[in-house]
Amino acid sequence: MGILGPIKPISRSTDPDAAHRLKPTLSWPHLIALGVGAIVGTGIYTLIGVGAERAGPAVILAFLVAGAVCACAALAYAELATMIPAAGSAYTYTYSVVGETVAWVVGWSLILEYSLACSTVAVGWSGYLVGWLQSAGLHLPAIILNGPHAGGLVNLPAVIVSLAIAAMLMLGTRESATLNIVLVAIKLIALTAFVVLSLPAFDASHLHPFMPYGFASHADGSSTKGVMAAAAIVFFAFYGFDAVATSAEEARNPGRDLTIGIIGSMALCTTIYILVAVAAIGALPFTTLGNSAEPLALVLRVLGHPFASWAIAGAALVALPSVILVMMYGQSRIFFVMARDGLLPPLLSKVSKRTGTPVIVTGITGLFVAGVAGFFRLDEIAELANAGTLIAFIAVGACMMILRRRSPDVPRIFRCPQPYLVGTLAVLGCLYLLFSLPSATLERFVIWNLIGLVAYFAYGRSRSLLTREAKAA
Numbered sequence: 001m002g003i004l005g006p007i008k009p010i011s012r013s014t015d016p017d018a019a020h021r022l023k024p025t026l027s028w029p030h031l032i033a034l035g036v037g038a039i040v041g042t043g044i045y046t047l048i049g050v051g052a053e054r055a056g057p058a059v060i061l062a063f064l065v066a067g068a069v070c071a072c073a074a075l076a077y078a079e080l081a082t083m084i085p086a087a088g089s090a091y092t093y094t095y096s097v098v099g100e101t102v103a104w105v106v107g108w109s110l111i112l113e114y115s116l117a118c119s120t121v122a123v124g125w126s127g128y129l130v131g132w133l134q135s136a137g138l139h140l141p142a143i144i145l146n147g148p149h150a151g152g153l154v155n156l157p158a159v160i161v162s163l164a165i166a167a168m169l170m171l172g173t174r175e176s177a178t179l180n181i182v183l184v185a186i187k188l189i190a191l192t193a194f195v196v197l198s199l200p201a202f203d204a205s206h207l208h209p210f211m212p213y214g215f216a217s218h219a220d221g222s223s224t225k226g227v228m229a230a231a232a233i234v235f236f237a238f239y240g241f242d243a244v245a246t247s248a249e250e251a252r253n254p255g256r257d258l259t260i261g262i263i264g265s266m267a268l269c270t271t272i273y274i275l276v277a278v279a280a281i282g283a284l285p286f287t288t289l290g291n292s293a294e295p296l297a298l299v300l301r302v303l304g305h306p307f308a309s310w311a312i313a314g315a316a317l318v319a320l321p322s323v324i325l326v327m328m329y330g331q332s333r334i335f336f337v338m339a340r341d342g343l344l345p346p347l348l349s350k351v352s353k354r355t356g357t358p359v360i361v362t363g364i365t366g367l368f369v370a371g372v373a374g375f376f377r378l379d380e381i382a383e384l385a386n387a388g389t390l391i392a393f394i395a396v397g398a399c400m401m402i403l404r405r406r407s408p409d410v411p412r413i414f415r416c417p418q419p420y421l422v423g424t425l426a427v428l429g430c431l432y433l434l435f436s437l438p439s440a441t442l443e444r445f446v447i448w449n450l451i452g453l454v455a456y457f458a459y460g461r462s463r464s465l466l467t468r469e470a471k472a473a
Helices: 010-014 028-039 042-083 089-097 100-135 156-171 173-201 227-237 242-246 254-283 286-290 295-302 306-340 359-375 383-406 419-434 439-463 465-472
Strands: 218-220 223-225
Touching: 028 173, 028 242, 028 254, 028 306, 042 089, 042 223, 042 227, 042 242, 042 254, 042 286, 042 295, 042 383, 042 419, 089 100, 089 306, 089 383, 100 156, 100 306, 100 359, 100 383, 100 439, 156 306, 156 359, 173 254, 173 295, 173 306, 227 419, 242 254, 242 383, 254 286, 254 295, 286 295, 295 306, 306 359, 383 419, 383 439, 439 465
Parallel strands: none
Antiparallel strands: 218 223
16 A cells, blocks of 8 residues: 555445435535535625735736636536545545545645634624624623633623534534525525626726736735735635535435535626626725725615615624534535544444434534634634635636546536546646745644644554455454
8 A cells, every 4th residue: 555545446435234324315406505504604794805905906807816716616516526426525535535635634624614614604704793783782791702812701692603613513403404595595695686786886987997917926115916815715616616616415315405405506606796896896996995894885885775785794693603514514514524434433424223324423523613703813723724715626627627637438417528638727827826825824724734644643554444454354
């Protein structure tokens, strides 16, 4: 066995034993809603302002660039998810194509992505809730609204929302997905209302100069400017569709539903983002948007729609729990599959006979997310979640191309068009965005994976089911 570890046969990934098999309960509307629920979150409410500050009106182009990179990754995901319809997404594909060691790194990175994203969003939801209550004249004591880093005891709202969503997931995947459809519908209605109210105020002069800072990313004083600098930021408003691939084992008709879910959610979200960006940039000068922490609400206030501004801010309270739900769902499935493969303790791979969901691992995930959200400051380490996402996207693009070369005749329900071009664009695009992250973030990401590799060689490698089977043969 080489340094990359054993390669897991695809048939093993797609046919687990009955005691460790997830229950197929999801159809394509659930999967599209899962993707949109994960993608459309606080990013659309805040990143337009950040992107406008970096690229000017060309933030619209930055959304297109980021969407194109994600679309390439989504096409690779769709081919692999329908070819290997098992839980675990990028971790599972890497295990079946490259080997166990690299799969561990990808899985460990996905854990970082999902857990920190959940905790960060929970803290963000707490902030929105506090502001919402204060606008109604209700002021809660600071000791239960902040962790020790800010002079409080615990961020109780963040803890409560994390545990509540974990409980919902433990009740059943279909029930959680159905609730998510309702939450997604509310978000889409709010954003549609924003576009309808803002577009009539469109002023073409706000688009000139269209690209004031140029296309390439470059340092400008203490900040980074350019379309690609903005793309490196707004990209993170798109990730989340990989949670659809994570649900592959629970799809009723994987071949059809996964393709529709992954590509459908990406197409819908890209369209929404560009419409919102055009409406916002056309309504106010980009310099005004770039200085606002709540650009969409600002646009509506300036245009004389105070109630709509309040409602858009309120929609964020709805948007954030759906993001936590989908991300926590994704992390629990990554934990579950790694445990099922023997790389993590087997207790984590037990499935409830009543609900068909991994109750134990979902509960542990909820407690972990709630603990981080309640007690830790995440403003710097949240960027680590983005690094984990990019590693997963790179792995999927590479695995799709390797399988095309290694197994060209294997039946593929969905075939990615121009696979080598699309796969190369996904890998190179994500590498560019990965190295656009702050150096401190990359250093922490390396440390996280070094810790993970120590855990793998100390525990997982010797207890892996494939390793034990090879020794017993």
